Amino acid sequence: MLSRVISKRSLYTAPEFTATVLPPVYKTQEQFDLVRKNQHAHLVNQLNAKVCQTKLEPLTPYQIMEKIRDDKSKASLFNTCSHLINNHLFITNIIPSGEVIEENIVQQRLLDHYQVGSMDEVIEKMVTAMNDSIIGQGFCFIIEDANGDIVPIFSNNAGTVIADSLDLKYMDVDLNGGLLGVKDYLKLYDRMHNIKRSLNRKEKDKRNNVFGSKEGKIEGxxxxxxxxxxLWDYAFIKDYGIGYKAREEYFVNCLKNLNWEVINQRYNF
Known part of the structure; x- marks a missing residue:
């Protein structure tokens, strides 16, 4: 009984995201508080309600996603964890920093990816990609892929490129919602078929027996x-309004006001 009590952790709580000034991407404190306080606390409460008195209760959101990612019956819980983590990452890289970045490695590699000379050109291309990829709600990520390239990628709804609980390593396909656009799914049919096979329990066991557990992970x-x-409506609707033009204006302001200190710390981690 004592061991059960000791191993029991407290409820998830919403962290205090402190900002001495309003992030430039936002026009009102009300809108910023909706993202960093109201919605974040709502997601935390949802997670607590879904894992309370279950075997998943002691686990972190990362660990929960890793454990349930191939269980379709747990899709709602997976998406709550995903949305919570995505919003946390967003808040921490949108709060401005007082530090000056001497060498912005991530930004330079993003310029190299697009083969352009300015962030304005990068932003223009990313806005086009967003409109082609996002159907309704979603998130934009800038990632370092398995090849070491810095590239943008978009997810619909609470889609993610997650999860390995040990660090920020992520799957490149959301297994419970849309990560890629419709055209991308059509182009990558074979890729999706291979992923489906790799998630089959017998197939996973076979891969792990042959290659070992690390090499047996999903390719990519x-x-x-x-x-x-x-890119969810709640993140900008009070300040920017509704519609594609409002989302574009908001997205451009986000990309122009990213906290590159935090982003480069993640890169150097």
Whole structure:
């Protein structure tokens, strides 16, 4: 009985995201508080309600996602964890920093990826990609992929590129919602088929027996999130309004006001 009490952890709580000034991306304190306080606390409460008195209760959101990612009956819990983590990453890389970045490695590598000379050109291309990829709600990530390239990637709804609980390594396909656009799914049919096979329990056991547990992981699972932008309506609607033009204006302001100190710390971690 004592061991059960000791191993029991307290409820998840919403962290205090402190900011001495309003992030430039936001026009009102009300909108910023909706993202960092109201919605974040709502997601935390949802997670507590779903894991209370279950075997998942002692686990972190990362660990929960890793454990249930191939269980379709747990899709709602998976998406709550995903949304919570995504919003946390977004808040921490949108709060401005007082430090000056002497060498912005991530930004330079993003310029190299697009083969352009300015962030304005990068932003223009990313806005086009967002409109092609996001159907309704979603997130934008800047990641370091398995090849070491710095690239943007978009997810619909609470889609993620997650999860390995040991660090920020992520799957490149959301297994409980849309990570890629419709055209991308059509182009990558074979890739999706291979992932489906790798999630089959017998197939996973076979791969692990042959290659070992590390090599038996899903191919392409070694991506790392460096930046995240919340593209859900609640993240901007009070300040920018509704519609594609409002989302575009908000997205551009996010990309122009990313906290590159935090992003480069994630890269150097």
């Amino acid at each position: 699972s070694h991506n790392r999130i460096l930046a995240c932008v919340n």
